[in-house]
Amino acid sequence: MQKKLRLLTLLLGMSITASAQLHFSGKVLDDQNGKPLTDATVLLQARRTHADRTGPEGGFSFSGLPSGNYTLTVRYIGYRTITKTIVLDQDVSGYTVRLTHTGLFVKPVEISSLRAGKDAPFTRSELSAEDLKKDNLGQDIPYLLNQLPSVVTGSDAGAGVGYTSLWVRGTDASRINATINGIPMNDAESSAAIWVDLPDLISSTGSLQLQRGAGTSTNGAGAFGATLNLSTNEFHEKAYGEIDNSYGSFNTWKHTVKAGTGLLNNHFTVDARLSSITSDGYIDRATSDLKSFYTSFAYLNKKTSLRFNLFSGKEKTYQAWNGVPEDTLKAGNRTYNGLGLKPDGSYYENQTDNYLQTYYQLFLNQEINERWNFNVAAFLTRGKGYYEEYLPDESLSGYGIPDVMLPHDTIRQTDLVRDRWLDNYFYGTVFSLNHTGKGPDWNLGGGWNRYDGKHYGEVIWAKYGADKDFRYYYNMAHKYDFNLYWKGEQAIAGGLKAFLDIQYRSVQYNINGFDKNPDLVKRNHFDFFNPKAGLSYRLSPKDRLYASYAVAHKEPNRDDFEANTEKPPKAEQLQDLEAGYDRNGDAYRIHANVYYMSYRNQLVPTGRINDVGAFTRSNIPESYRLGLELSGTVRFARIFSAEANAAFSRNRIDHFTEYIDDYDEGGQKKVEHGETDIAFSPDVVAGFTFTATPLKNLDISVLGKYVSLRYLDNTSDKDRRSLDPYFVNTLRINYTWHLRWIKEIGLNLLVNNLFNTRYNTNGYTYSYIEDGALHTENSYFPQAGTNFLVGVSLGF
Known part of the structure; x- marks a missing residue:
């Protein structure tokens, strides 16, 4: 190593x-x-x-x-x-x-008001459509971000298709704010961006920006690890068409067709995409059947742009969220999937997760004059779906079903199949007023949204006791979110700029019962004030220094309220101090930054999981992350280039108290651990890309990714509750032809895990006391060995 x-x-x-x-x-x-x-x-x-x-x-x-x-x-x-x-x-x-x-107002104002600008004192990375296309062969968005600093990814199915995970600086998806064209994407109740619901969105993405840390003020859920902004509102002046097809290991297929009219009658554009991704997955039965479409209609003139987007994703994945038990993994069975197992040894065929999510977005961008413009957008996100599962020996009373009285026996348990549904509407508006020119450049913006979500479950089959489609729980949740921000940038003197960002956010979250506790009603209100300030100093056109201080807050999610009924969870607070240096040389670029993220009441995983494999979390009074991030690129020897990054961090809880279930005496045993590591937070994350261009339009790259040891919980137990470090490599080949009769023919090859490394990217742990001894049970999410994806694209 x-x-x-x-x-x-x-x-x-x-x-x-x-x-x-x-x-x-x-x-x-x-x-x-x-x-x-x-x-x-x-x-x-x-x-x-x-x-x-x-x-x-x-x-x-x-x-x-x-x-x-x-x-x-x-x-x-x-x-x-x-x-x-x-x-x-x-x-x-x-x-x-x-x-x-062009004489047309095509600038996406809704993005420029949220993203960190060129001189903003925040730590960020950006990827263009050309960057994303190199790896876009069917794997989910987190995998296309894998080479960015401090990023760690994982996959339930083991090969990057289906449910995937994203961590930035050790924080998970529930703390990563995601927006599409400035519209909030995170699920209102879990706070997570669930990428499988929008397969192949990256094929319609013109650019993205990943801000690490608290970042600038944005719309939607609070950012505690990162802010990810995607833009699809790109202007294409000329007509185009593209067909992309790829195939790979585990019978993975991706088919994409997209086209655009270019500018019609000097004012109109239409863009469209249709995609299908299927895969058998590396893990047993971890199949994915993903479909999506994207359409965008725009009217443009000199000072106005009006755009309507309609896009949707439909996913059907076989459940693989329980991972592989440690004993099974040690026995050599890395692809085991126990979900859907029936008493006769067969598996229930429809042990699947099913969800349809559709986005409606309407934008008005208006230029008033050279100094002033504004943006107003309205949106509706419609989601509906369920997961279906076979469960043996379920208690009838747990579903509100009376015991079945037979002449010589009483049936209290039964095999059954149940569907658990989400049916929700998420709608609202975002806006910004922007000023440039004399005085400070500034934005006044914000948004309001409402979430209405139904949660209900149905027993669709039972061996005893229940009629078909028996509804055993039903509850509603409503969430209201309002935010208002002002952020400005002012040149002071001699290359020095000051940045100020002030946000107020109000959240009202009403929960009318849970499936296992239907009478528990929660009325939660939070008011957050999030100031941010910083300085940026250009020593020369090539050199820049920056420093910033930011405060951020985030409300607990639905699982936190459900898992902590006796002691309601508190909102989290983050104070983030960042400082960095950039140098853009003629043939090289370097970046270095340090950060200190201090948390109060951070919600962290306890090691316990609920019945769908999700972690429960509890508040930790004091914790912090201290880190150094380095990155650089260089071109040399005519045909070679290299990119590399490394992040070194210390992630600590000042004092951690563990509670272990005691099966011998009942209740829980309290264990004091003192200072410990924060779960899932590696001390070192590093990556590199080495590229050779021996022929025109031919790039041959070797990529590497290293992630150090991570803990499954907050006890810093390396021997029993940790994920081993791993170092994996990828071979990538991109070759493009440009012909007279066709705009572009592209050939792309990815050979993932080049040296067949055995590694796990995720897992969970549960400990208990029984017969006077401590027992720890772990499950892991193994990733595929050497596998490939090859794609062919035709551009017109």
Whole structure:
């Protein structure tokens, strides 16, 4: 393992060296008024593609270039893309590119008001559609983020299709705020973004930004580990079409067809996508059948854009959320799935999770003048689905069913099949008013939403006692969420900028009973004040320092209220201090940041699970995360490039008290542990991507990911309650042809887990005392050995 860490350190070190050859630099300006365009995309393509984004003065720069012919492409939102051929046989500086405005208001205001800007003092990573396409062969969104700093991913089915997990800085999906075009995506009750409900959304995503830490103010659930913003509201001036097909291990198939009209009658655009993903999964019977569509209709003129999005996802997955018991795993059966097991040794065929989720989004973006614009959006998210399961020997009384009296016997238990339903509406509005120009640049925004959710269960078959479709529980939940924020950025002097962000958020969450406790009614109200402030200082056009302080709060989720009936859970508070340094060199980039995240009443897993494999959590008075994150990229020796990142952290609970069920004497035994590690929080997460471009448009990459030991609970018990560290590698090959009669033919290959490493990405633990001894039972989620995905795409 030391050799592997030395390799990662070497790659990071390479980010400060580069072999200088030819230099090419210039500026991107508005053709009409000569103003510099900040954050324009500049691509320089020959054998390989070099990419840069313009700085505050519109500047771009490339070094280490071999002589020859290049294709220069410059893109900027609201302007016509320009493509031209240039010949480099000597250094070129002061090259000027002038872009012409389309005359249409196409800037996605709903995203710019939420995302951290180029000089905002927050830690972030960004991926473009081109970046995402390299890996988009059917695996879920978390897997496409796997190489970003401090990111850890996992899969119930073991191969990245179906239910997947995402952790950032050790925090799980319930603390990661996700928005699509600024619209909240997180489930209102669990607070988690459930990506399986929107399969292949990434094929309609133009860009995404992942902010680590508290981040800037956003809409929806509070961000405690990260904020993920996805944008699908991209403007395509010209008509296009694309067909993507891929196949891989475990009979995995992905089929995607998408097309767009381009600009019709100088005002209208229509974009559409249809997708299907199926897989047998690595784990036994962990099949996935995922379908989705995406449509977007837009009207554009000089100062107005009106857009309507309608997209939907339907998933049917065989349940694999119980993992593999430790004894079974040690016996060599890594693919065991006990869910659906019947007394005769067969398995119930429809032990599945089924859900349909549809998004309706309507946006109005309006420019008032050069300094002012605003955005208003309305949305409705409609979700309905159930999971079905076979259960043997269930107590009739647990379902409110009387015992069955026979002449010579009384039936108190029965085999049965039940469906547990969610039926919900989530709707509301978001808005922002934005000012740029003289004085500070600022945004005033916010949103209001309401969630109405039905929870009910039905016994659809029972060997004894119940009629078909007997409803054994029904309850409702309502949640209201309002937030208002103001954030501004002001240049002070000499490259120094100040940032201020103030948010008020009010949450009302009413729960009218639970399935196992229908009479428990909860009325919960929370008021949160979340201030954020920071400084950003540009030492030079290439160098930047930043520091920020942020406060964030988050309400408990439904499971927390259900699992803590005697002592209601408290809201969490986070104080996040961040500081970082960026350097964008001609042929390299480096980034370093430190953070200190101090929690009060953080909700952490206790090691116990409920009946669908979900963790229960309880408040911990004081805890913290202290970390260092490094990342770098470098181009060298004409055909090579490397990217690497490493995150080192200390994640601690100041004093942890464990409660263990005591089967001998009843009740629970209290165990004091003092300072311990926070569950699922690795001390080291690192990754690298090494790419060679031996031929034009051919990229051959080797990717690596290392995750250190993680604990299954908060006892820091390495021997009995932990996940072993792992280091896995991936081979990726991308090759593209450009022909006269077709825009693009692409070939993509992923060979995952190249060296057949045996590793687990997730698990859970439960301990109890019986016969005077402590017993610990663990289950794990093994990941597939060497497997592949290959894809072919046609672009028109």
